[in-house]
Amino acid sequence: MRKEHSTNAMNEQFLFGVCELNSAISVISGRWKSQIVYSVSQGNNRFHLLKKELPNISEQVLGRQLKELETHAILVKKEIAGTVPIGIEYILTNKGLDLVPILESLCNWGKAYEGKEISACGNIFSRKGAKRQRSEDKSEC
Amino acid sequence: MRKEHSTNAMNEQFLFGVCELNSAISVISGRWKSQIVYSVSQGNNRFHLLKKELPNISEQVLGRQLKELETHAILVKKEIAGTVPIGIEYILTNKGLDLVPILESLCNWGKAYEGKEISACGNIFSRKGAKRQRSEDKSEC
DNA sequence: GCAATAACGAACAAATTTGTTAGTCTAAAA
DNA sequence: TTTTAGACTAACAAATTTGTTCGTTATTGC
Known part of the structure; x- marks a missing residue:
């Protein structure tokens, strides 16, 4: 359960107030x-x-995460008509659909700098006038 | 300290392997x-x-978060020449600079759907043919 | 001489997230 | 009749993140 008045919870609220960026990320x-x-x-x-796609996830955790995504209106459940027992489909809302391209750009960002953790500090100004090469984003993500 | 072989840590690694999206988000x-x-x-x-901008953060936490961002090569520290005692500036790397526009789109996404948590499920198909109105993104973020 | 500012690091404690164990419900298959 | 598949929920435990307390270093202001 959430402690509602813990420093942690209050800091979270503070950040939510500073910019929607923070609530977006927490979602x-x-x-x-x-x-x-x-x-x-x-x-x-x-x-x-x-x-099947996430073999390491337990059903309980999957259910919980799906419910949270539902709470944030990223997706909705829909019963599949005419199935017995009733099958359930998950459908992205507009909000969820709009999120997908952002996730894709995050994915590409991650790939562009893969394996450049602590190293990449060479010349931090090298970007000036440098053509950004992003090598054929194939987005297998 | 990290447990390296906990289910949790292994699941994290699994996701990192599935797509850079997951490591990007964890950063x-x-x-x-x-x-x-x-x-x-x-x-x-x-x-x-x-x-000053984040009055609720403690210096220790700020220092820790800055160090982690440095570890992931999002920013680097730089001593400001000719200051005594030596002042320190934080500078975004290319990786960090490339991240900023993505954060901005997350921010705009958050704003576009502000306050539409559990409700927004009206007609999930309303998007078909609907002009997406994004009302003058002013990006005060 | 004493406090204050800029920038943190280490160790510990509190809060929160993630995973586990056990159990539910329905209907078709063995 | 027992098992299996699909879809979960509740309660508890382990792991991880966030915050707190104490301490450091060096210099300038009072």
Whole structure:
């Protein structure tokens, strides 16, 4: 349960007030969450399909993350008509759909600087006048 | 300390392997972190300036978050020549600079759907043919 | 001489997130 | 009739993140 008046919770609220950036990030930052959004956008929109794609996730955790995404209106559940027992599909809302291209740019950003953790500090000004090469974003993400 | 072989740590590694999206998000998702990146990009690039902008953060936490951002090569420290005692500036690397526009789009995404948590599920298909109105992104973020 | 400012590091404690164990419900298959 | 699949929820435990307390270094202002 949330402590509502802990320093931590209050700092979170403070940041939410500073800029929507912070609430946006808190929505997508749980473990598995953005990967689930991406998978659903690719058509893996059933509970069991997600389980197959994320073999290490437990059903309980998957259910919880899906519910949280639902709470933030990233996706909605929909019963599939005429199935017995009733099957359930997950569908991205507009909000969720609008998120996908942002996740893709994050993915490309990550790939562009892959493996350049502590090193990349060579000449931090090298960017001046440098053509940014992004080498054929293939977005296998 | 990290447990390296906990289920949690292994799941994290698994996700990092699935797509760079996941490592990208883990880099920016700590409390204060993306706000710090944004603030630095706006010119608040000194320890004391950040403290002023984020009055609720403790110096120790600020120092820790800055160090983590440095570890991920989002920013670098630079001593300001000719100051006594030596002043320190934080400068975004190329990696950090490339991140800023993505943070801005996250911010705009957050603003576009502000306050539409559980509600926004009206007609999830309303997007079809609907002009997306984004009402003059003023990006005060 | 004593406090204040800029910039932190280490160790510990509190809060929060993630994972685990156990259990539910329905219907078709073995 | 017992098992299996699909879709979960609740409660508890382990792991991780965030915040707190104390300490450091060096110099300028009072």
